[in-house]
Amino acid sequence: MLDAVPRSKAGAPEDERVIKLAVLAVGGQGGGVLADWITDVAERNGYVAQSTSVAGVAQRTGATIYYVEMCRDTGRLPVFALSPSQGDVDILIAAELMEAGRAIIRGFVTPERTTLIASSHRIAAVSEKIEPGDGRASSPKVHATAEAAAKRFIAFDMEKIAADNGSMISASLLGALAGSDALPFTRESYEQAVSAGGRGVKASLAAFGASFDRARGIANAPAPGEKAAEPKAAETGSAAKVSGPESLLKGWQALAARVAALPAPVRDMALRGLRKVVDYQDIAYGGEYLDRLDRAVVLDNAGHDYALSIAAAKHLANAMCYDDMIRVADLKTRSTRDKRVRREVGVKHGSILQVTEYFHPRIEEFCGTLPAGLGSYIEARPKLAAFLDRRINHGRRIRTDSFAGFAALWFIGGLRRWRRRLLRHKVETAHLERWYALALGHVREDYALATEILNCRRLIKGYSDTHVRAQSKFDRVLSALDLLKGRADAADWIRRLREAALKDEKGEMLDGALKTVATLR
Amino acid sequence: MAERSFAKEVEKLRLGAGEEFSGEGILAITKALLQCGVGYVGGYQGAPISHLMDVLADAQDILGELGVHFEASASEATATAMLAASVHYPIRGAATFKSTVGTNVASDALANLASGGVTGGALIIVGEDYGEGSSIMQERSHAFAMKSQVWLLDPRPNLPSIVKAVEDGFELSEISNTPVMLQVRIRCCHVHGHFIAKDNKRPAMTVADALDAPRRDTGRIVLPPASFLHEKEKVQKRWPAAVDFIRENKINEFFGPEHGSVGIVMQGGMYNSVIRALQRLGLADTYGETDVPLYVLNAVYPLVDDEFLSFCEGKDAVLVVEEGQPNYIEQAFAAMLHKAGRGTKLVGKEHLPMAGEYTGQVMLDGIGSFLRATIPHLLPGEVRAPNKIGDGLDTADLVNVVPGRPPGFCVGCPERPIFAATKLVEQELGKHHIASDIGCHLFSIMPPFELGATTMGYGLGPASASAFNSPDAKRRSISFVGDGGFWHNGLTSSIGNAVFNKNDGVIVIVDNFYSAATGGQDILSSRAGNKTKSTKHPITEAVKGMGVKWLRHIDRTYDVTKMQDTLREALTTDEKGPKVIVASSECMLNRQRREKPLVDKAIKGGTRIVKPKFGVDEDICTGDHACMRLSGCPSLSVKSLDDPLRDDPVAHIDQSCVGCGNCGEVADAAVLCPSFYRADVVHNPSRWDRFLEAARRATISLLQRRRESRRLTFADA
Known part of the structure; x- marks a missing residue:
């Protein structure tokens, strides 16, 4: 009776404790299968278990939750809850990293x-x-928070x-889950549940086993556990192999020697850039690249690292390797x-690959691939350009596994030797020079x-x-340069503007940022 | 055919007396219907009751053996109207649908059914889609029960209780001549549990028996003067009969000690969460043994006055746990106490939120707050004065990191290219007013498409654009409706209405061959054969029959250019009246379920099969992601390159790609970039294939060697 001193219910005997397990997944990952397996394992081990989920449209790529409660079967039916509560979850399984973050935000991890x-x-x-730049969420942030938020964090x-x-x-x-030993069940009982499922049992057991061992390794390792992704050994662009005819190799070695003479911090990027431009055009183009780079190096010093x-080594290479039809082909x-x-x-082995490429050339690309004089001639005559565009501007599907399709692209790729005389090269070089000199x-x-002006080259990408x-x-x-010049925070502003420009397609964020800049003085 | 086969589940419907049933809540209800001798079942699919419909559709043999008629109704209104079979005949019938959307559609039939009353038990099983994960407006079915005076059961969320509620529901319906609604919340529908089965019962009277001996009674028909008598009958006869039944059969339950200074009243569906809160407050054990008197309403309408008043006897305060708003139950109880002149304090929404789901935390906070205010001395010390405030960890930073993940189109969805084309047309012609509808295609309102301004109801997309019809307008409205919505209601309410009122807008009917969003059930225009249903009725014929003159049919939605051209033509043509585009391609989820096993088998069997997949040349991709802004396909994602020269991640297509073609089509239609390629793998090539391949490879590698021997080659880092 309530008015008398109540029995204390708080400390349920250990073997009558309810274990609460939630699964956060992205729709389509098979969270339902997992919940069914876990329920089955629990029942095989003499537990009463209940699982629930919210399926429905959320099963299509949205975030979903499955929830299982279990308790040793004492012959009496426990009262289980139907959804997880904040601060009341023993085991949380996240089928994707950001879902782990979502679980923490929702208070399911204590x-x-x-x-x-x-x-x-x-899973992005x-x-x-859809961001034109890099819109991906920060994984390290979730890892760091998870380490602090959970009693144990097992991630791989x-x-x-x-x-x-x-x-x-x-x-x-x-x-x-099995390898973590978070549930008092044997490995065999998990494997029995998987085998009872009946579909793709062999593959499932293999994946189960590999993951079990990995989790067991982490569970037994001294705190704080292993990092999620082992960083790859840094690959040096410099070490990569070069092959080709003797005369060209000699030319390459001369260029490589020029890179070796550059200040140490610049060498790695310069060599990568050099490889890119030589691969794009030829040895002489590599020479032009290094000439341009030298113009930055003489102005530079160790004080600024x-x-x-x-930045020049990186963006010069990208600017010189503009994306034209020749490069694509x-x-x-x-x-x-x-x-x-x-x-x-x-x-x-024994199968055949057929590859179809999707091209959609327009008059602009066509003129760009013509000798500069002819290309400009056409571009200066809108009627002629429109006439030609009607003939050129169609989607074209080219089979590069067929001889005709391959040969067509091979021919366009071969125009490389005349690239310096083509209209697009003239336009790109002029643009590059303006930017670089600026x-x-x-x-x-x-x-x-x-440096920030150089970095703005990152904005130029895409086709048509x-x-x-x-x-x-x-x-x-x-365009904000004139307003910003002379301010102590000019570089910062250019960086901010560039980042804003990478946020959305049309540059609405950029327009907003530019308005702010306009109010600066 | 439905998305899943329920052959295994169907076997559970055959369990006999004493055997243990183990499975989902919604299946338990299905089994309970057969145990109750139901004569006919109808319904309309939709989460969370789709499985009930799917299982019954796969259980035609068992139903046939028992003489039970099953129908996949055209709409919830149809399903409810079907219950008319219980008006004059003592046949038990059940209808099922998602609520409140289905109840809205059904309400005309429901009101008529409730007015005349029933002879055989009529049960309406509503899957209540309220709270987290819900895809509909947040409303209560309770209001429908009150306005039409049908009784509403809300059993405790465990299998034995919901099975008992089905049995009680039929009896209650028969004794009070009133249809009964059985409300099951979404998690309860999907809960896995057990109950001891009974034998299935053949209906005492089948629909065939009824057809052979027709009956009628003018007094049951809704027409004056009978309808006025119905209203009197509802309050004078049916209501008291229902209250007596609920009281005498102890439908509502009491738990905990008989006396106490405080108590909690709750909807049956809330019971488990209340117990969990009490467990966490140290006032209940694992099995629900509690120190607090509980009054559990498995019947939430009508309420039993004397039962409630005797519960309040000797109590200073009573908390009502009632999810959602308005708080009808709390108001009714308050009125009872007031009229009885009782001093017991009634509280509810003071401690619990007026709106929103009663989650574990909400319940813990609400009940904790109530008990701290009333009987603090009985709470354990750590509950009364917790050492820690809040949950400690600051996750504010993380909130800005973790991206939202709303549902979207599946891999290879045929609706994606329709909206890609719409977005491209809008880039040309400017923004238009776009009306959306219910169905998978509603995902168009989310990024990356962000198309669509309203959704007014199933099949009502074009109807909701009907005001936008003006001779002065320079732009037409665009509206969407799915094939599911089209057959549910759209043909008349949307297409017929547009023809009749000379609407000048553009209507796109998204035809994916199924009622896809609800699990891929067949509909009239499904293209597959169906043993028990009549399919293959083209939407285009129906539209023509309605009088539409400007009609275009696109039989492959993946042709983005054609889709774009057709939309442009529809938006700019001089022709008057509705411009209807039927855009057809099979739901990829269903297609894969159907084709994948066949293809795998054929490949193993040595048949020549061409399997497509898309890819991206990462050195040609510049990482501007324009393609993803026209796709959102889960298989098209971003990937970092191991190259310090590149800042932004490039596009990447993973193994889940089904080669639908959208990527290539969009790259072409939007003039994006040449980095996409389609790779067709020819499995088990013919001799001719192999010959051709050898010849091609020889010449191609000759050209490659020639060029590569004259240039420097850098080994891939």
């Missing part, structure tokens, strides 16, 4: 009790993918383990490309600003309309 098992791989949300790439074993992530998540020269007809496609698609002109007054839009963003960012 330092006193929650074992957090998360796959460290990422649409909002992350369970998606990869699943894929390597030809299975789905639900199997490797179950393996991690050669930031200007490094060249890249698409290389033997290395063929090998890469076969590897990515996974063409097995940047270097600022070095003496404002070193940081000059996207490229035009990128050019316009580039121009708009640099």
